[in-house]
Amino acid sequence: MALPQNLTICFSKRALRDIERNIAQPQPEQGGALLGPIGQPLISHLIPDPAARTTGASYFPSDQLTSKVQEMERYHNLEFKGIIHSHPGSLDRLSGPDEEALAEGLRINPHMDYFIAPIVTRKGFFSGALGEHELDLGQTKLSCYMGYNRGSRIEISPVPVQTVRAAMPDRPEPTTTLAPSAPASHSPSFAFSRFEQHLKQAVKHLNLMEDPRFFPLVQDGVDLRGSTVQVEGGLELLFMAGGGYPVAAPVLLATLEDGNTEQLQMPWSLEVPAAERLTRAMKDLLSGSGPYRKGYGVILGKSALTDNPERAAIAGWSGRFVAEDPAVIQAQVREGLFARSQGLLSQHIRQKRVLIAGAGSVGSYMAEQLVRQGVEQITLIDPDGVELANLNRSSYDLADVGRTKVDALACRLLNINPGVEITRSPLDLFDHDPETLASWIEAADLVIGTTDQPKAQQALNRYAHGLGTTALYVGLYDGAQGGEVLLVIPEKTPCYACAAATRQGFQEVSSSVDYGTGRVSGEMALVADIHHVASGAVKLALALLLPPEAEANLKAFVEPLLESGQTFLTFSMVPNYWFYPQLLGQVPGQFAYQSVCLTPEKSDTCPVCGAPEHRIDPRSIPLKAPAVTDLRAVLAEAS
Ligand SMILES: [Zn+2]
Ligand SMILES: [Zn+2]
Structure with a gap:
């Protein structure tokens, strides 16, 4: 050297x-x-x-x-x-x-x-x-x-x-000394028949599409046995085995769907028994790190978005063999998502997990915006399926109709960032095993309650507060004429139940929200009004996900609210709604939209955030009451 x-x-x-x-x-x-x-x-x-x-x-x-x-x-x-x-x-x-x-x-x-x-x-x-x-x-x-x-x-x-120019010059001499082979193996036809036998085995073992075809070939005056194998995902392999097989690897040419042909190095180890050598080599070649690998969700005709088949199935991506590592394109996607938010956000939010209960007009919109801004870990809970009537104000499209909302939303999110890690639960909140629900809420950095049932919002409040997880509760009422976003940080702010009681104090509005927040699912409402409130919640969510060490201006959005205790954001989407005329009637230039931050009052006897002796462990309240039939059965047995 x-x-x-x-x-x-x-x-x-x-x-x-x-x-x-x-x-x-x-x-x-x-x-x-x-x-x-x-x-x-x-x-x-x-x-x-x-x-x-x-x-x-x-x-x-x-x-x-x-x-x-x-x-x-x-x-x-x-x-x-x-x-x-x-x-x-x-x-x-x-x-x-x-x-x-x-x-x-x-x-x-x-x-x-x-x-x-x-x-x-x-x-x-x-x-x-x-x-x-x-x-x-x-x-x-x-x-x-x-x-x-x-x-x-x-x-x-x-x-x-x-x-x-050369991609690969001659290999150095192998250090292995080969024993003289038995006379029979000197005959090329013996090598060819073993090659045919081994390739058939490999194709069967790897579940490839069809049996290989074999044909004679001559290269540089040497007799060879050729065979082509089609691999699902648009890859064609051409093998050329010589008289030295199975000590010498077959020459292998790979042709991708785009017509590019390349000679591949077979990972050929003499330590592997001869009968398994070809199977092992093909297995190594077609899985793992390449040179070609199975990828899903091809973009730009070449790169794959993921090598995870489960993710690909949710996202609706078909498989193909590609030459590039999906991690490369994923890194580029991530860079793109953060390219226009530098200084406002920081990449810290990638590591944060957000649990969203309710994937309707508010929840689906919030999930999509959070992923576009860079959040990469999401838990989705919603028992409903996508219907045509959902299309006017949520993130779904025609292809989603009939799917569960959590699957359709996961598909949407993966098509924005293929690296998002998503946990999906197509169950009603009350049908969950309490320990499972508790573990998800505990693992989350932020819980967002956007269900259309006040009971479900109250249950989320008990769990999130009891487990110390920060939460946002988003609600709309009266056909999205009014809306609210409530921020709850356990032991720092009053809880959702206390804030709901504060809301009832406003006589002007209590009759229209008696049925509780969020009941907008079946109501006439404009997507513009729903998204107005949901956008405020997205901004608050992102600000809350930023850790103290993040250098991001968005933190200034939430800090004053916490310092002043004004953690109950209210919105009016029409003029003169709710308590706004009393408060803002004399201010010139007021119309809709309007927004006022309220200070919720904490009740000392609140079972969620009150004095310790009044508190109740969320897991001690059954998520679901026993069915009447179950009770009857118990009573019948007892009598
Ligand atoms: Zn350097
Ligand atoms: Zn409370």
Whole structure:
């Protein structure tokens, strides 16, 4: 091997293409691992690392990257060569932390002669010619550095680079010594019949669509046995086995639906018994990390949105083989969702879980807006199905009619962000097992009550307050002429039951809300009015999800309400509704919409938030009273 000082590092066209797509295009800092054939100064593969932790100045590889690298090394005869990452601005050198990370990379990989660490930056308008250690990537450039051990010191320097066409030069000599084979196996026809037998087994084992067809082939004057296998998802595999089978792997060409054909390296291990070798190789090839993998929800003709079949079934996505890791496109989707809210929100809300009880006009709208803003963990509870009459004011469309609301809404949310994790329950709140409901509410960072039953809102209040989970209760009344959003933080604000009692104190409105909040499901109401109140609730929800350490201006939306105790937001969508004329009658320029924040009064005897001796454990109140027939049965048995 050349001394590290005289090295030129070669990058394959394929590796550069992947670097351009995954490292150069997205925002800094992006990174990934570089791999190439063992013992050669060639970079042939990039493994992107969308799960990495990044800050403005540094990139920290994720644990997932390490396991992917090990997988590639094992199955593709490649070795890890180093880490590439991008820099914001024009810093086309290693930063201090980068140099430390490189030295650490060499220390923990003592078998490596050198460690490659290229930096990708945007090309400045006035930047001069590229250096010997740099490559042009269109809008960006790659500047290559390496570290190596020189005596007891670690030397770091730029290293010359060039592009090569070959994706994969000859493999190094295998280290395994093969025993001389039995005479019968010298005959190609014996190899061919074993290949046919093994491929049929593999196709059966992997549940592929049809039996393989076999045919003779001649390549470079050598007799081969060919076979094509169709794989569900638009992948066609062409195998060519020679007389060396099963010691030598068959040559494999893969053709995708778009007509692109590529020669694939079979993950071929002589440690696997000969009869299972082909099955195992195909299994590894068609699952896991690629080079092709089953993906669902293809966008832009190439990338898949997820590799999770359950999610794909909910979202209505069909499967296909794709060349890119869904994690890459998911990271890009996420970046897009946060691109227009910088400074207002922060990515902290991705880790927050929101439970929404009631997926009607308010709940479906709120769920959709929260996911568009970046929330990635949602629990949905609603027993109803989607009907045509729901289409004028909820998130559903014609294709959803007949589905449960929780399934239809989950589909909607996944088509906005394929990375959202959704728990669905198509049950009435009162039909839940109390322990299950309690565990969901406890796991949530925020509970949103948008059911159309006052009883259900009261039950949610008991659970959320008892379990210490912050909650919002959204209600509309009188055909959405009036509306309310109540914020409850256990032990800080009065609870929903207390606020509802405060509301009853307003004589002017009590008759129209006697039936309780939220009873808008069957009422005549405009979507504009419903969404007016729901939008206020969305904004409040997002503000509540931001942790103290988040640098996000939206926090200022909720802080004054909490400081002044005005946690009961009321809205009027028509002029002169409710108590608004008494309060605002003398103020010029008033019409609809109007909004006033009230201060709910806490009752000392409240069973939810009152003095300790008055409180009742929510789980001690049965969610559902026993049915009359059950009672009769018990009585009959007793008599
Ligand atoms: Zn850096
Ligand atoms: Zn209370």
